[in-house]
Amino acid sequence: xxxxxxxxxxxxxxxxxxxxxxxxxxxxxxxxxxxxxxxxxxxxxxxxxxxxxxxxxxxxxxxxxxxxxxxxxxxxxxxxxxxxxxxxxxxxxxxxxxxxxxxxxxxxxxxxxxxxxxxxxxxxxxxxxxxxxxxxxxxxxxxxxxxxxxxxxxxxxxxxxxxxxxxxxxxxxxxxxxxxxxxxxxxxxxxxxxxxxxxxxxxxxxxxxxxxxxxxxxxxxxxxxxxxxxxxxxxxxxxxxxxxxxxxxxxxxxxxxxxxxxxxxxxxxxxxxxxxxxxxxxxxxxxxxxxxxxxxxxxxxxxx
Amino acid sequence: xxxxxxxxxxxxxxxxxxxxxxxxxxxxxxxxxxxxxxxxxxxxxxxxxxxxxxxxxxxxxxxxxxxxxxxxxxxxxxxxxxxxxxxxxxxxxxxxxxxxxxxxxxxxxxxxxxxxxxxxxxxxxxxxxxxxxxxxxxxxxxxxxxxxxxxxxxxxxxxxxxxxxxxxxxxxxxxxxxxxxxxxxxxxxxxxxxxxxxxxxxxxxxxxxxxxxxxxxxxxxxxxxxxxxxxxxxxxxxxxxxxxxxxxxxxxxxxxxxxxxxxxxxxxxxxxxxxxxxxxxxxxxxxxxxxxxxxxxxxxxxxxxxxxxxxxxxxxxxxxxxxxxxxxxxxxxxxxxxxxxxxxxxxxxxxxxxxxxxxxxxxxxxxxxxxxxxxxxxxxxxxxxxxxxxxxxxxx
Numbered sequence: 001x002x003x004x005x006x007x008x009x010x011x012x013x014x015x016x017x018x019x020x021x022x023x024x025x026x027x028x029x030x031x032x033x034x035x036x037x038x039x040x041x042x043x044x045x046x047x048x049x050x051x052x053x054x055x056x057x058x059x060x061x062x063x064x065x066x067x068x069x070x071x072x073x074x075x076x077x078x079x080x081x082x083x084x085x086x087x088x089x090x091x092x093x094x095x096x097x098x099x100x101x102x103x104x105x106x107x108x109x110x111x112x113x114x115x116x117x118x119x120x121x122x123x124x125x126x127x128x129x130x131x132x133x134x135x136x137x138x139x140x141x142x143x144x145x146x147x148x149x150x151x152x153x154x155x156x157x158x159x160x161x162x163x164x165x166x167x168x169x170x171x172x173x174x175x176x177x178x179x180x181x182x183x184x185x186x187x188x189x190x191x192x193x194x195x196x197x198x199x200x201x202x203x204x205x206x207x208x209x210x211x212x213x214x215x216x217x218x219x220x221x222x223x224x225x226x227x228x229x230x231x232x233x234x235x236x237x238x239x240x241x242x243x244x245x246x247x248x249x250x251x252x253x254x255x256x257x258x259x260x261x262x263x264x265x266x267x268x269x270x271x272x273x274x275x276x277x278x279x280x281x282x283x284x285x286x287x288x289x290x291x292x293x294x295x296x297x298x299x300x301x302x303x304x
Numbered sequence: 305x306x307x308x309x310x311x312x313x314x315x316x317x318x319x320x321x322x323x324x325x326x327x328x329x330x331x332x333x334x335x336x337x338x339x340x341x342x343x344x345x346x347x348x349x350x351x352x353x354x355x356x357x358x359x360x361x362x363x364x365x366x367x368x369x370x371x372x373x374x375x376x377x378x379x380x381x382x383x384x385x386x387x388x389x390x391x392x393x394x395x396x397x398x399x400x401x402x403x404x405x406x407x408x409x410x411x412x413x414x415x416x417x418x419x420x421x422x423x424x425x426x427x428x429x430x431x432x433x434x435x436x437x438x439x440x441x442x443x444x445x446x447x448x449x450x451x452x453x454x455x456x457x458x459x460x461x462x463x464x465x466x467x468x469x470x471x472x473x474x475x476x477x478x479x480x481x482x483x484x485x486x487x488x489x490x491x492x493x494x495x496x497x498x499x500x501x502x503x504x505x506x507x508x509x510x511x512x513x514x515x516x517x518x519x520x521x522x523x524x525x526x527x528x529x530x531x532x533x534x535x536x537x538x539x540x541x542x543x544x545x546x547x548x549x550x551x552x553x554x555x556x557x558x559x560x561x562x563x564x565x566x567x568x569x570x571x572x573x574x575x576x577x578x579x580x581x582x583x584x585x586x587x588x589x590x591x592x593x594x595x596x597x598x599x600x601x602x603x604x605x606x607x608x609x610x611x612x613x614x615x616x617x618x619x620x621x622x623x624x625x626x627x628x629x630x631x632x633x634x635x636x637x638x639x640x641x642x643x644x645x646x647x648x649x650x651x652x653x654x655x656x657x658x659x660x661x662x663x664x665x666x667x668x669x670x671x672x673x674x675x676x677x678x679x680x681x682x683x684x685x686x687x688x689x690x691x692x693x694x695x696x697x698x699x700x
Contacts, residue, residue, distance in 0.1 A: 040508065041508055041509070042508050043508055044506045044507075044508055046373070053517070054517070056513065056516060057516070057517075058516070058517055058518060059513070059516045059517055059518025059519070059522060060518065062511070062513045062516060064511065064513070065511050066508065066511055067506050067507060067508055067510070067511050067512045067513075068512075068513055068514070069373075069376060069506060069513075069514035069515060070513075070514060070515035070516060071369065071372075071373075071399070071515070072369070072395045072396055072399050074365060075365060075366065075369035075372075075396060075399075077366075078331075078361060078365070078366035078367075078369035078370045078373065079369045079370065079372055079373035079376075080373060081331075081359060081366075081370050081373065082329060082331060082359065082369065082370035082371055082372060082373025082374035082375075082376075082377070082379075082381075083373035083374065083376060083377045083506060084373075084377075085328075085329045085357040085359060085370070085373075085374050085377070085379065086328065086329055086373070086374040086375075086376070086377025086378055086379035086381075087377050088357065089328040089329060089356075089357055089374075089379050090328075090377065090378050090379065092377075095507075095508060096508075112362055112363060112366075113362070113363070113365070113366050113369070115362065116361055116362030116363070116366055119362075120359065120360060120361075122359070
């Protein structure tokens with residue numbers, strides 16, 4: 001079920017085409033390229049308000065070579081569920097409906113909708129491309145913005161609440177497939193999409209998408225930042241597939257804290273954290289360790 | 305033509321119509337007084353009597369979103385709600401209409417709180433009047449049933465392709481059992497063939513963008529398309545009304561309006577919804593007393609029966625509109641519309657009654673109509689510029 005790099009590169013379907021209106025270094029375009037190249041031939045995208053509403057391009061000059069429908073902010077998973085139900089009723093079950101949203105559409109305003117689709121086990125793939133704030137409206141804090149990150153609505157001291165662990169919450173909906181992924185690991189994400197596509201029911205992928213515009217780092221370093229998140233243990237790649245939970249290969253070595261890169265390298269490379277002190281970074285490190293404990297425990301529980 | 309006499313409450317009649325329409329996808333969230341529609345449909349689906357997918361959504365917002373998605377996927381779809389449920393759907397209401405998605409919604413009209421109140425007035429249904437939905441309201445259980453079946457034909461017609469809402473008053477219709485004629489499935493099938501695919505389809509093989517950003521002129525052109533669809537719907541509604549009578553149950557309602565004792569009427573009363581039955585009795589009473597009054601019952605708020613109103617008004621001395629919804633700071637809702645179409649051609653009195661579900665009986669209509677005729681004959685029409693709030697119990 002793996003996908004090779006040449007397969008991704010040479011796919012006639014491109015996902016996102018050049019000349020699109022995304023910011024330089026945009027992580028969503030990396031994610032959309034992978035989605036398009038792996039599932040574009042079978043998929044219809046449902047897109048709520050967010051950066052992707054713009055990235056898809058201006059009417060008549062669309063930048064996606066996939067079918068997609070724009071929908072109101074809080075409605076993506078429900079529209080996708082309806083579309084999937086119609087395809088099923090019309091005998092078009094080979095079509096895959098993907099709700100592609102940001103952290104606003106998935107974790108906040110659209111959270112109840114996402115939860116509803118999950119608990120009904122609606123036959124859709126929901127992907128939250130998480131850039132950790134409302135970037136499209138100008139970098140306002142969301143529930144997945146990390147603690148202390150500066151945004152335009154947490155401009156001085158930074159966000160006072162922690163990041164919502166969306167993937168684990170979705171796992172607790174008892175759905176067949178939940179995974180985390182990262183734009184820094186295209187083959188891991190592609191393989192997860194492919195495995196998800198073979199399953200019927202609700203599938204969820206939480207895609208980590210470092211945003212140069214919102215996090216304040218150089219636009220050439222998106223992939224580097226995504227990799228650093230994994231290599232420092234701050235973002236853990238894992239996969240739950242019908243009863244079996246596994247830490248994904250790229251993250252496996254970093255279960256051992258001694259193998260991780262220094263957290264400071266990841267945190268201080270981002271302008272949004274430039275005001276953090278060493279004790280703040282130590283606090284974040286403790287929180288990261290808590291996440292690892294949860295993930296290791298889940299691996300133990302679902303190890304059949 | 306096979307008809308079966310049954311006794312059903314309005315909500316069950318609507319559910320029966322949905323079944324006979326062979327709907328593919330239903331999504332709904334319960335709210336009193338709509339619940340019995342969706343409970344009955346869920347029951348039909350689980351028993352296999354209706355081969356449809358029932359999506360038990362977590363909110364009304366998702367109910368309309370889900371049937372919107374299903375409509376884009378080519379399915380025949382239905383949802384139902386009331387009051388706060390409709391308001392919670394509101395952004396999707398507009399999104400669906402501007403997308404030209406052929407959705408049918410049952411709307412059991414209910415008061416918007418506070419205070420909490422589950423009885424009927426018409427603020428909920430009339431809140432969508434500017435959105436591009438086709439908006440109809442039944443007078444009785446039979447009409448709620450017939451309109452629901454007709455709604456699929458109207459909404460899905462290529463000349464229209466707009467969502468349609470079928471209103472029925474809380475409890476007066478939704479929970480009141482009345483005899484009605486239910487047609488054979490074969491007659492409904494002949495009248496309502498399976499839905500044709502949209503001119504656009506969400507097909508992965510042919511990349512297609514729906515709702516994308518574009519020049520502002522595109523938006524205006526699309527709004528104009530919706531406008532023209534509603535104008536064309538006037539013709540389609542009448543056509544469907546006639547064809548339904550011919551193929552299904554012999555009843556022709558008259559299109560956008562029903563004309564009751566209007567032929568020689570000098571005074572015209574205007575209402576819509578279930579209480580029109582009481583208003584008709586009051587008309588009979590005044591006729592017995594020699595007052596030349598008739599009733600124009602509005603069946604469709606959108607598209608508005610502009611031409612019908614002008615025609616009826618051409619022979620009228622004065623008009624009274626009795627509204628169960630008010631546009632705060634201006635007038636009764638239908639009064640504003642009637643005055644707008646008539647542009648001062650005929651004096652119009654506006655009466656706001658039955659707000660909050662206050663029971664308004666045939667006697668109340670007699671009072672309202674008599675005072676209206678009396679004021680006109682005495683030339684006391686100066687006050688007609690503002691609506692009269694009909695609250696006979698109120699001594700404050």
